Amino acid sequence: MDATFSVEAWSAYAAGLDDQAAWCEWARAPWLPSGDAMPALAEMAPMQRRRVERLGRAALQVAWHCQQDDEGDLPLVFASRHGDLDRTHRMLAELARDEPLSPTQFGLSTHNAIAAQYSIGRMLHGNYLAVSAIRATPEAAVIEALGLLADGAPAVLVVVYDDAVPVDYDAFVDEPDTLHAWAWRIVAPRQGLPRLSLRAGEPAASGALPHSLEVLRFFLAGDASLPGLDGGGWTRHA
Numbered sequence: 001m002d003a004t005f006s007v008e009a010w011s012a013y014a015a016g017l018d019d020q021a022a023w024c025e026w027a028r029a030p031w032l033p034s035g036d037a038m039p040a041l042a043e044m045a046p047m048q049r050r051r052v053e054r055l056g057r058a059a060l061q062v063a064w065h066c067q068q069d070d071e072g073d074l075p076l077v078f079a080s081r082h083g084d085l086d087r088t089h090r091m092l093a094e095l096a097r098d099e100p101l102s103p104t105q106f107g108l109s110t111h112n113a114i115a116a117q118y119s120i121g122r123m124l125h126g127n128y129l130a131v132s133a134i135r136a137t138p139e140a141a142v143i144e145a146l147g148l149l150a151d152g153a154p155a156v157l158v159v160v161y162d163d164a165v166p167v168d169y170d171a172f173v174d175e176p177d178t179l180h181a182w183a184w185r186i187v188a189p190r191q192g193l194p195r196l197s198l199r200a201g202e203p204a205a206s207g208a209l210p211h212s213l214e215v216l217r218f219f220l221a222g223d224a225s226l227p228g229l230d231g232g233g234w235t236r237h238a
Helices: 020-028 054-066 085-096 103-109 113-121 137-150 167-172 211-221
Strands: 002-013 076-079 128-131 156-162 180-187 195-199 225-227 233-237
Touching: 002 020, 002 054, 002 137, 002 211, 020 211, 054 076, 054 113, 054 156, 054 180, 076 113, 076 137, 085 103, 085 167, 103 113, 113 128, 128 137, 137 156, 137 180, 137 195, 137 211, 156 211, 180 211, 211 225, 211 233
Parallel strands: 076 128, 076 156
Antiparallel strands: 002 180, 002 195, 156 180, 195 233, 225 233
């Protein structure tokens, strides 16, 4: 699959990167964000916000910044390699101690729970999807969005987010990890907007960043391409 699209708006969150100017500077000399900062997510009602933990807050914050209040039917694609693994890990530890599980915590641990909390918080009535595809999760999200555009959606909001995995899983980690989230509002190719194309394939080997942040860096830095394996990867068009 090889398809071209434009990014109409974007937002991103990580510790130490507070606005778009900071992100654009980071893209020119990237580093792995770290720290315990967490978005305020002031847009969400407090009673709902208290159910959303650190990863969810990052994802919802960037989504909120890319969607207007009058777009209740905007299709959404939420994409995370691991999802809310910290919450799941805590529940597994409770099971190991023969402790009862909280139905609420279980419901909030499912892979679509963060997207659902966003939909409820903004009283949306459009389609939303939750996807995961190991390191190729950003590619899977954009491919889903392109399918929605082909079906007639005027725009699709893609939200990509992940966090550092619990230390018990360190032996399985195959790329750097840290809390981060970014959102693209994707539309059909449009004059005056960045035009990108994606050829589906396996991402190249990890470097100093998780692949999902490498995709964002490519977009913000204005690079001509981000090659993957077997001819896959991202291309920017003039």
